[in-house]
Amino acid sequence: MFDRRKFIASGIAAGAATGLAPGMAFAAERSDVVIIGAGLSGLNAASILKEQGYKVVVLDANNRIGGRVQTVDTADGKIDVGASQIGRGYARVLDTCQKLGLKLIPEDRDLLTFGNHFRDTWVDNKTWESNPLNKTVGEERLIPPMMMGSTLVGKYNPLKEVDEWLDPKYADYDISLRELMRRKGHSDAAIDLAQYSAPGISIDATSVLRMWQEDTRGKIDRKLAATTAEGHKDHPFGEANDRNMIDGLAMISNIEGGCQKLPLGMAAWLGDVVRLNKRVARIDMTNRAGTVRCTDGTEYSARFIVSAIPFTMLRDVAITGPGGLYQRKAIASMPYANTARLYMTVEKPFWKDDGLPASWSSDGPIGMFWGIDNHTGEGRHRAMVVMVGQVAAAMASRDRPEAEAFVMAELARLRPASKGLIRLDTYKDWARDPLQRGCGFSLAPGHVNAYARRMNDPWAVLHFAGEHTRRLDIGMESAMESGERAAIEIVGRG
Ligand SMILES: Cc1cc2nc3c(=O)[nH]c(=O)nc-3n(C[C@H](O)[C@H](O)[C@H](O)COP(=O)(O)OP(=O)(O)OC[C@H]3O[C@@H](n4cnc5c(N)ncnc54)[C@H](O)[C@@H]3O)c2cc1C
Structure with a gap:
């Protein structure tokens, strides 16, 4: 190399x-x-x-x-609306931070316990197998509804090296995830669920080889991270950060300021x-x-x-x-995927009042809500509404004030206990950025x-x-x- x-x-x-x-x-x-x-x-x-x-x-x-590295000033402090997470394996980024004298601090964006909101119902992963809403068959029944796509992308990924997705011997997999799932004999219900966590734009618009590129790099990263924390994989995003310092670095770091x-x-x-x-x-x-x-x-x-x-x-x-x-x-x-995020401050943890999960994935129009751990369990917390894929595309068709009002109303509908407790700090939709038109290539x-x-x-x-x-x-x-x-x-x- x-x-x-x-x-x-x-x-x-x-x-x-x-x-x-x-x-x-x-x-x-x-x-x-x-x-x-x-x-x-x-x-x-x-x-x-x-x-x-x-x-x-x-x-x-x-x-x-x-x-796509952008820090904005808000009433609640500086917020990175683009990249923020720096892994231990980021040799060039870490080297440059050192040369420039930038201070790295352990990332402070652990997500709180995740739940699933599916068909307008709160669903427990542990009992999903016997849930009447679960229309999948056989072993599919064991896969949580919001994990179907990402789980199967990983399961069928044969690649060992990060650039193997380009090897012509895998040319036959330059197909959609829907097509791959059909070839593997999955049920229509499983294919339907796959759309909520499939990486990329959608189960039809993204090549499986592109999904495997990402999946392979992620697997290698997890090995390299030498983590000591217990990752809880009940949702497709954001495992707990491992703050045990190795060579002065947490598993994921941010740049101070x-x-x-x-x-x-x-x-x-x-x-x-x-x-x-x-x-x-x-x-x-x-x-x-x-x-x-x-x-x-x-x-x-x-x-x-x-x-x-x-x-x-x-x-x-x-x-x-x-x-x-x-x-x-x-x-x-070349198509581009999108991410649209609303960054919020939650005045007090409303999830303690209604007993529902602090973070959740949904099949609804606002996608995911990430409640971010403040490590005290009390008082002010940060949170994000994270929209990707088809959810982000649908939101991008509304103008910005309308989109913001829609998201806030949907949060109040799903979680009445949050009423009056959530403040919107900033909103960034990368498809609307006229010099980007998306968040990343596909x-x-x-x-x-x-x-x-x-x-x-x-x-x-x-x-x-x-x-x-x-x-x-x-x-x-x-x-x-x-x-x-x-x-x-x-x-x-x-
Ligand atoms: C929401 C979000 C979260 C992310 N989180 C992380 C993370 O936590 N960790 C991580 O490692 N990565 C993350 N990334 C990815 C990371 O931000 C990108 O991979 C990286 O910043 C891309 O850099 P780039 O130089 O390729 O492109 P860009 O940063 O997009 O730079 C392209 C530049 O070209 C300019 N430009 C466009 N058109 C023209 C033109 N016609 N003439 C002149 N200039 C033009 C633009 O203004 C822009 O400055 C995230 C990305 C997004 C969107």
């Missing part, structure tokens, strides 16, 4: 004369590499290239640094080459150089370009240049075979970074990994 430290230390020579293609605009600012996107992937690519002596420029359409300090620190190190409010609209390339044009009329010419923006956004950028068959397919058709059935194996290949002088190009890691670490890979590709070309 690539050794980043050796690579940085090797000091490979770089930054030869900028070779612009004939006819390219003179007014353009020249550099060796133009990087589009100031999220973690773009910033990491820029940092490595700068360390190697390349002249870089980073362009971001937003008026802030960080992309908010996760956005990480990209802000990286951008500060890069200095004035990071330009905000620069929305890229056009890329023109030859095999030797390229020009990037922004909507404000500014132009940037370079020997290489790195796209570190989601394909939901890159598909709005006009690209000319030789080749690019698989890349064009990927850019045009692949539809057939997409792995159609383009995923080749979509990361450089296209003329355009290289690709971003979590959607990941091969080994997850989350923020995958963004860092992808930026590193793009930088290495460019250094390799001289």
